[in-house]
Amino acid sequence: MTDAPLPTKDRLIRAAANLFRTRGYHGVGLADVLAEAQAPKGSLYHHFPNGKSDLAIAAANWASDEMLRLIAASFDGAETFEAGATTLCYKLAKLFDITGWDTCPVANILFEGPDNDAFRAHAGHIYDGWIAEVLDHAERLGLSESDASARAEHLFVLIQGGWMLARARRSSEVLRDLRSML
Amino acid sequence: MTDAPLPTKDRLIRAAANLFRTRGYHGVGLADVLAEAQAPKGSLYHHFPNGKSDLAIAAANWASDEMLRLIAASFDGAETFEAGATTLCYKLAKLFDITGWDTCPVANILFEGPDNDAFRAHAGHIYDGWIAEVLDHAERLGLSESDASARAEHLFVLIQGGWMLARARRSSEVLRDLRSML
DNA sequence: GTGACACTGGACCAATCGGTCTATTCCTGT
DNA sequence: ACAGGAATAGACCGATTGGTCCAGTGTCAC
Numbered sequence: 001m002t003d004a005p006l007p008t009k010d011r012l013i014r015a016a017a018n019l020f021r022t023r024g025y026h027g028v029g030l031a032d033v034l035a036e037a038q039a040p041k042g043s044l045y046h047h048f049p050n051g052k053s054d055l056a057i058a059a060a061n062w063a064s065d066e067m068l069r070l071i072a073a074s075f076d077g078a079e080t081f082e083a084g085a086t087t088l089c090y091k092l093a094k095l096f097d098i099t100g101w102d103t104c105p106v107a108n109i110l111f112e113g114p115d116n117d118a119f120r121a122h123a124g125h126i127y128d129g130w131i132a133e134v135l136d137h138a139e140r141l142g143l144s145e146s147d148a149s150a151r152a153e154h155l156f157v158l159i160q161g162g163w164m165l166a167r168a169r170r171s172s173e174v175l176r177d178l179r180s181m182l
Numbered sequence: 183m184t185d186a187p188l189p190t191k192d193r194l195i196r197a198a199a200n201l202f203r204t205r206g207y208h209g210v211g212l213a214d215v216l217a218e219a220q221a222p223k224g225s226l227y228h229h230f231p232n233g234k235s236d237l238a239i240a241a242a243n244w245a246s247d248e249m250l251r252l253i254a255a256s257f258d259g260a261e262t263f264e265a266g267a268t269t270l271c272y273k274l275a276k277l278f279d280i281t282g283w284d285t286c287p288v289a290n291i292l293f294e295g296p297d298n299d300a301f302r303a304h305a306g307h308i309y310d311g312w313i314a315e316v317l318d319h320a321e322r323l324g325l326s327e328s329d330a331s332a333r334a335e336h337l338f339v340l341i342q343g344g345w346m347l348a349r350a351r352r353s354s355e356v357l358r359d360l361r362s363m364l
Numbered sequence: 365g366t367g368a369c370a371c372t373g374g375a376c377c378a379a380t381c382g383g384t385c386t387a388t389t390c391c392t393g394t
Numbered sequence: 395a396c397a398g399g400a401a402t403a404g405a406c407c408g409a410t411t412g413g414t415c416c417a418g419t420g421t422c423a424c
Contacts (some may be wrong), residue, residue, distance in 0.1 A: 086229035112205050124352070167305075222372060
């Protein structure tokens with residue numbers, strides 16, 4: 001919340017991520033980002049020479065890193081895969097309530113942007129990174145390789161679908177109930 | 183594919199649904215819709231006095247009806263809930279391959295539009311309609327009320343999450359594998 | 365025929381879009 | 395002190411946006 005000491009580039013990335021996730025790539029004008037980040041247009045094109053698309057990629061990567069940290073935090077102290085997965089669902093539900101996050105930011109940023117092929121491929125890359133992170137923890141917790149792979153992908157699907165339903169219902173209840181589907 | 187005999191209003195709805203689902207609400211200009219539907223601007227504002235937002239609601243409703251028909255077609259001949267759900271997943275995978283559908287159209291249309299509250303509430307209404315349709319079939323196939331409710335919601339979550347991963351990977355494989363998560 | 369009304373066609377508009385450009389300020393190494 | 399690159403500041407641009415408006419066109423009932 002103390003944005004003042006943050007460097008301009010980081011302020012731009014955070015502002016862009018926040019706006020993109022609520023209104024989508026095309027729904028956000030550069031003027032909106034600039035106003036929220038309190039930065040002039042010159043700074044944006046200095047840090048992101050390719051303009052809006054560069055900024056979108058950076059924002060998606062930043063959001064992805066946050067998610068990876070959340071996954072790690074959920075599974076690090078867990079005794080079993082189920083425990084870690086449940087913790088992750090609860091953390092996401094809390095995040096949903098606090099921030100009113102409108103979507104997995106990556107989806108909103110990357111699925112409707114320009115250069116659709118490149119953007120979508122990047123989304124796939126990011127998602128596979130999340131699944132790989134879960135998979136690592138699953139194997140560490142004793143699951144066989146094939147089992148761990150299936151479980152990690154299953155968890156990803158549940159979270160994405162659950163998040164979408166939570167959005168539509170404006171309630172995090174679905175996310176908390178996800179553990180019953182594991 | 184024979185759009186010619188279709189009334190202008192229907193051509194507009196179909197064109198809008200097709201474009202919105204690939205590029206999102208803000209990503210599509212009225213000029214694009216008009217060009218694809220081969221209709222002048224005057225017709226659009228005659229049939230949809232509130233312009234783009236009216237058109238988006240109509241497009242979402244049309245897409246929703248298509249999905250309801252798909253659910254019915256999948257469960258009508260099914261002997262068990264699992265069989266119907268599996269058929270639905272396969273039908274969706276085929277749809278994904280044929281049309282290259284970019285997203286659940288409802289999500290792309292309603293989650294990033296203007297009037298975010300009203301639009302999102304409408305998305306919730308549509309989704310609950312899908313779940314209710316599945317629930318009806320589940321009960322008809324002998325599941326208890328509470329069990330049917332949980333299974334219907336579970337299927338919805340799997341499909342939404344699976345579709346998203348399929349999009350990112352540009353492969354319908356995930357959708358076909360969904361049955362293993364039932 | 366003729367009036368009434370649903371519909372089409374497209375010119376036109378202010379506002380906003382993403383992006384470019386140059387002038388200026390700030391900071392750091394020497 | 396001063397040089398020089400990094401960063402900031404914002405005026406400016408052509409293109410496109412959603413939306414308005416009205417003159418035409420078709421098609422009914424009478």
